[in-house]
Each structure stands twice: as structure tokens, then as C-alpha cells.
């Protein structure tokens with residue numbers, strides 16, 4: 001007997017526009033549940049635009065995209081929050097509220113996504129902070145934390161609703177190499193526990209050191225290492 005399941009992400013004939021100009025054309029790829037892939041490409045090549053399309057921040061104009069069971073073609077704005085619960089999004093600049101403690105940052109997302117019972121909120125918060133290696137900091141403010149710790153909080157926030165996938169846009173871009181390595185290891189642990197990860201990065205060393213599937217934005221196309229060779233020495 002063969003087992004098959006739908007891919008987590010299915011992209012067909014996608015063209016992405018910014019201000020009416022096509023940035024990437026005729027993109028086709030799938031990501032399986034639990035998969036890990038890097039997204040690379042020079043600055044301005046379209047990585048963020050592709051990620052924004054997947055989390056419905058950039059409207060789908062041409063092509064078909066399905067993410068975690070949501071067809072983005074006909075996705076009404078009222079459905080976008082439900083899509084975002086299936087995706088955890090992590091940014092280069094952490095995007096924490098500076099005037100709120102770690103606990104308040106996490107609670108804000110929980111309340112916005114339907115968590116109401118304070119005991120469940122507290123337990124989930126403890127769990128996700130443990131998962132990212134931050135047991136004892138819920139009452140601290142972001143400015144009292146190192147960059148690596150702030151990114152761990154942002155990752156904890158992204159994990160709250162047990163997403164099927166983390167979409168990370170240069171998550172180590174603001175961090176020193178050793179700290180980056182620790183954050184990357186955390187993504188690996190999260191991936192091992194079954195969460196798919198699509199990570200945009202400029203960090204050559206990271207990609208070389210940790211062989212994985214690569215999607216590369218180049219001259220208006222997305223090249224997929226699962227279908228053709230990608231030259232890792234070329235700049236991105």
C-alpha cells in the first residue's frame with residue numbers, strides 16, 4: 001500500500017508582482033510536511049516577496065498557491081488570520097513590542113488568536129519558552145535581552161499555535177555567527193519535531209554547513225535544488 005498526503009505548500013505557475021512589476025515569474029515548487037528548505041538569492045531578488053506571498057501579505061495575482069490547506073487564490077481577508085495560525089513567521093528584526101514584557105508579547109498573540117483561559121495561556125507560554133531555551137525571562141523587556149534571546153522569544157511567539165510551518169525571513173541576519181549557529185540549531189530542533197521550515201538567508205556559511213534543499217531566486221526565476229544543481233559558490 002502506498003501512503004500519500006497533500007504537500008504542505010503547492011506553488012504552480014506563480015508570478016509575483018511588486019508595484020505592478022513582475023519580480024519572479026512562473027514559479028513552481030512543492031514543500032512537504034516537515035520539510036526544511038533554504039531560500040537564497042541576492043538582495044532584491046524576491047525572497048521576501050515570495051515569503052510574503054505564502055503568508056498572504058502580498059496578494060496572489062497570477063498562478064495557484066496552496067498553503068496548509070488554504071487556497072490563496074480565493075482567500076478572503078477574513079480567512080487570513082486562520083492561515084497565519086498554521087504558519088509561524090519569524091523576521092530578521094524580531095518585531096517584538098518593546099514596551100511589553102516577554103510574557104505580554106506572547107499573551108498578546110495568544111489573545112489575538114483565540115486563547116482565553118489564563119491557566120492554559122500560562123502553561124503554553126511556559127512550554128514554548130522552554131522549547132526555545134528561555135525558561136526564566138517572562139518578566140523581562142526585549143531591551144533587557146540579547147539579540148539571540150530576542151530572536152528566541154520571537155520564535156516562541158511563532159510556535160504558540162503549533163504551526164505546520166515556520167516561515168523565517170533572514171532570522172539570523174542581525175546576529176553574530178556563534179549566536180546565529182545557536183538559533184539555527186533551534187530551527188533544526190523544531191524541524192525534527194515535525195514543523196516544516198522555509199528560511200530565507202544570506203548566510204553562505206550556514207547553507208554550506210547544513211546541506212538541505214535550496215530554492216534560489218535568480219534573474220526573475222526560482223531554481224529548485226531538488227530539480228537542478230545550484231552553484232553554492234555564486235553570491236547570494
Ligand SMILES: Nc1ncnc2c1ncn2[C@@H]1O[C@H](COP(=O)(O)OP(=O)(O)OP(=O)(O)O)[C@@H](O)[C@H]1O
Nearest residue numbers: 018019023041042043044045046047048049050217
Ligand atoms: N513594497 C514594495 N513596493 C515596491 N517594490 C517592492 C516592495 N517590496 C519590494 N519591492 C521590490 O521587489 C524586489 C524584490 O524585493 P524583496 O524584498 O522581495 O527581495 P529580497 O530578495 O527579499 O531582498 P533582501 O535580501 O534585500 O531582503 C526589489 O526590486 C524591491 O525593490
